[in-house]
Amino acid sequence: MKKILKNKKIAIPLIGIITFFLVTFNIYFYINRSTLNTDYYSIKENNSLIVYPRYTRTYKDITTIVPYINLKKDIIGNLNEEILTLSNSYLTNINNVITYDYKISGDILSVVLQINCYDQALPQVIFKTYNINLKEKKILDENAILDLYGIDKNFVANKIKERFEYFFKDEREKKIFDEECDYKCFLYMRRIENYTDNIYYYIDSAKLYVYKEFNTYSIYNEEKYYKNTDFKIEIA
Numbered sequence: 546m547k548k549i550l551k552n553k554k555i556a557i558p559l560i561g562i563i564t565f566f567l568v569t570f571n572i573y574f575y576i577n578r579s580t581l582n583t584d585y586y587s588i589k590e591n592n593s594l595i596v597y598p599r600y601t602r603t604y605k606d607i608t609t610i611v612p613y614i615n616l617k618k619d620i621i622g623n624l625n626e627e628i629l630t631l632s633n634s635y636l637t638n639i640n641n642v643i644t645y646d647y648k649i650s651g652d653i654l655s656v657v658l659q660i661n662c663y664d665q666a667l668p669q670v671i672f673k674t675y676n677i678n679l680k681e682k683k684i685l686d687e688n689a690i691l692d693l694y695g696i697d698k699n700f701v702a703n704k705i706k707e708r709f710e711y712f713f714k715d716e717r718e719k720k721i722f723d724e725e726c727d728y729k730c731f732l733y734m735r736r737i738e739n740y741t742d743n744i745y746y747y748i749d750s751a752k753l754y755v756y757k758e759f760n761t762y763s764i765y766n767e768e769k770y771y772k773n774t775d776f777k778i779e780i781a
Contacts, residue, residue, distance in 0.1 A: 585679055589615050596647040596656055599629065604639055611636075612645040614656060614675070620682045624675060628658065631673065638664040648749045652680035655748045657756060670776060672756035674745035690746045694753050694781045698741055704780045705740040705757060712775070722765040734763040753781040 585595060599613035611632045613625055635641045640663040647656040653676060660671040676685040691697060713731045716722060726734075736759060743758040754777050761771040 585616075588617055588620055588679065588682060590617055591615060595649070595654060596645070599625070600632070602636070607642055609636065609641075609643045610645060611643055612647070612656060612658065614654075614677075616654075616677065616679075621675075621677060621684060624684070628673075628675075631658070632660075635660050635662065635671075638662075640664060648747075649679075650748045650751050652678055653685070653748050654679055655746075657745070657747050659756075667760065667762045669760070670758065670773075672745045672758060672776065674747045674756060676746060676748060687746065690748075690753070696753075696781055701744070701755065701780055702740040705744070705755065705778055708778045709735070709737070709740075712771075716767070716770060719770070721767060721770055722763070726765075734767070735759040735761075747777070752779060754779055 586592065589595065593615055595615050596612050597615060598610045600609075600611040602609040611629065614621055614628070632643055635643065642661040642663075644659050644661075645657060646659075647654065649655075655677075656675045658673040658675075660673075662669045662671060676690060677683070678685055685693070691701075709732065710728070713728050716731075717724075722731075732738075740757075744755040747754045747756060756776050757778055758776070761768045761775075
C-alpha cells in the first residue's frame, strides 16, 4: 500500500509538469501562428500568403504556376502585371513550364520565376528574380543588393567563374568530354561570353545567390550531368 502511495506522489508532479509544457507549447504555437498570419499585414493587399499562385495550368502531369506578390501597389507598382505579361508571353506554347519560389530573409523578400522553354530545338531555362525590402517598402535593384553585401560586380564575376571552373574540372575528371575541348570551348558550349550576363540576384537565408542562365546541352550529352540546382550559384 505504501509503495502504491509513493508512486502516486511521483505521478502527480509528473502529470503537472507534462500539463504545464503542453499548455505552454499550445500558447507558443498559437502566438506564433497568429504572428505568421499577420506578418507584414499593413503592407499586404489581403491576409493571404505574401506570395501565392495567381494562375495554374497542368499539362502532361506537369503543373505551371504563375505567382502573385501580395503587396500593395505603392510598394511594388505594376510588378504583378509585369510578371503576368512575361509569363503569358511564354505560356502561348503549351509545352513551356513556369514555376516559382520565394524566401524572406530578415526584411528582404526574394521571388524567383523559373521558365523552362521547350519551344525550341534545345530546351532552355530562363530566370527572373524580384527583391523587395519590406521594411523600406521598395524594390531593390542590382546596385542596392551589391551595396547590401559590400561587394561589386567583379566579385560576383569571380565567384561565377570559380563555379564554372569547377564544372569544367569535374566534367573532365568524369571524362564527359575529350581533351580537345579546353575551358574556352567549354564556355562556348555553355553559351557564356561574359560571366555576369543573364544573372539574377536572390537572397536566401541571408546568403546572396545568382541564378545564372547557361546552356546545358552539347554533343557530349551534358544535360545528364547538370542538375536544376546548378543554375543557383552562391556569391556571398
